[in-house]
Amino acid sequence: xxxxxxxxxxxxxxxxxxxxxxxxxxxxxxxxxxxxxxxxxxxxxxxxxxxxxxxxxxxxxxxxxxxxxxxxxxxxxxxxxxxxxxxxxxxxxxxxxxxxxxxxxxxxxxxxxxxxxxxxxxxxxxxxxxxxxxxxxxxxxxxxxxxxxxxxxxxxxxxxxxxxxxxxxxxxxxxxxxxxxxxxxxxxxxxxxxxxxxxxxxxxxxxxxxxxxxxxxxxxxxxxxxxxxxxx
Numbered sequence: 001x002x003x004x005x006x007x008x009x010x011x012x013x014x015x016x017x018x019x020x021x022x023x024x025x026x027x028x029x030x031x032x033x034x035x036x037x038x039x040x041x042x043x044x045x046x047x048x049x050x051x052x053x054x055x056x057x058x059x060x061x062x063x064x065x066x067x068x069x070x071x072x073x074x075x076x077x078x079x080x081x082x083x084x085x086x087x088x089x090x091x092x093x094x095x096x097x098x099x100x101x102x103x104x105x106x107x108x109x110x111x112x113x114x115x116x117x118x119x120x121x122x123x124x125x126x127x128x129x130x131x132x133x134x135x136x137x138x139x140x141x142x143x144x145x146x147x148x149x150x151x152x153x154x155x156x157x158x159x160x161x162x163x164x165x166x167x168x169x170x171x172x173x174x175x176x177x178x179x180x181x182x183x184x185x186x187x188x189x190x191x192x193x194x195x196x197x198x199x200x201x202x203x204x205x206x207x208x209x210x211x212x213x214x215x216x217x218x219x220x221x222x223x224x225x226x227x228x229x230x231x232x
Contacts, residue, residue, distance in 0.1 A: 003118045004028045004047040008038045010056050021107045035059045054081040062095045069096035076117055098169050131226040150203050163224035172221040
C-alpha cells in the first residue's frame with residue numbers, strides 16, 4: 001500500500017467514488033461520514049493524509065481542522081468544499097488546511113494531488129531533491145543552482161527547508177517567525193522575514209525581482225511554487 005488516507009465526507013456517493021478511486025490507485029482509505037467517526041479512526045490508526053469535507057452533520061470541517069492543528073497534528077489536510085471564493089480559501093488555509101479542491105472536482109486531479117504528496121514524502125526521505133535549476137541535498141545541508149554551489153547562512157537554510165517541506169503551501173509571516181526563531185526565544189520583528197526572504201531569493205533566483213520559486217501572497221505570506229523532482 002502507498003499510504004493511509006482518512007476520507008471525511010458525509011455524501012455517500014462522493015465518499016464511495018473517492019474511496020474506490022484512491023484504493024484502486026493503491027492507497028489504504030478509511031472512509032467516514034462524520035467528525036465523530038473520523039476521531040475514532042485517528043485514535044486507532046495513523047493516516048498520513050486527511051481529505052475533509054467542510055460541511056458535516058456533526059460540526060464544521062474548519063473547526064475540526066483547527067482542533068487537529070491545535071493538538072499538534074501534522075497530518076496533511078486537503079479540503080473538499082462547495083465554497084470556492086477567495087475568502088473561503090483564506091479561511092481554510094488559516095485554519096490549517098494544506099490544499100483545496102472545489103466541488104464538483106475531477107477524481108483524476110484529486111488522485112494526482114494525492115500522488116504528488118506521497119511522492120514528495122518519498123523524495124524527502126532520500127534527502128536529495130530538485131526543482132527548477134535548484135538541487136538540494138538535505139542530509140548534507142548543501143544546495144546548488146545549476147552547477148554552482150549556493151552558500152547559505154543557518155537562518156537562510158532553515159527558511160529554505162521550511163519552504164521545501166511545505167511546497168505550494170502559503171506560510172504566513174507569523175508561522176515563519178515561529179519556525180525560525182521562537183525555539184530560541186529570540187524577539188524578531190516581522191519585517192526581518194522580508195529581509196531574509198530577499199537575501200534567499202538573491203541566492204536562488206535568476207532574477208530576485210521576478211522570483212520563480214518563493215512568491216509573495218499579498219496580505220498573507222509567502223509560498224514556494226514549484227513541482228519537486230526526485231534527486232535520488
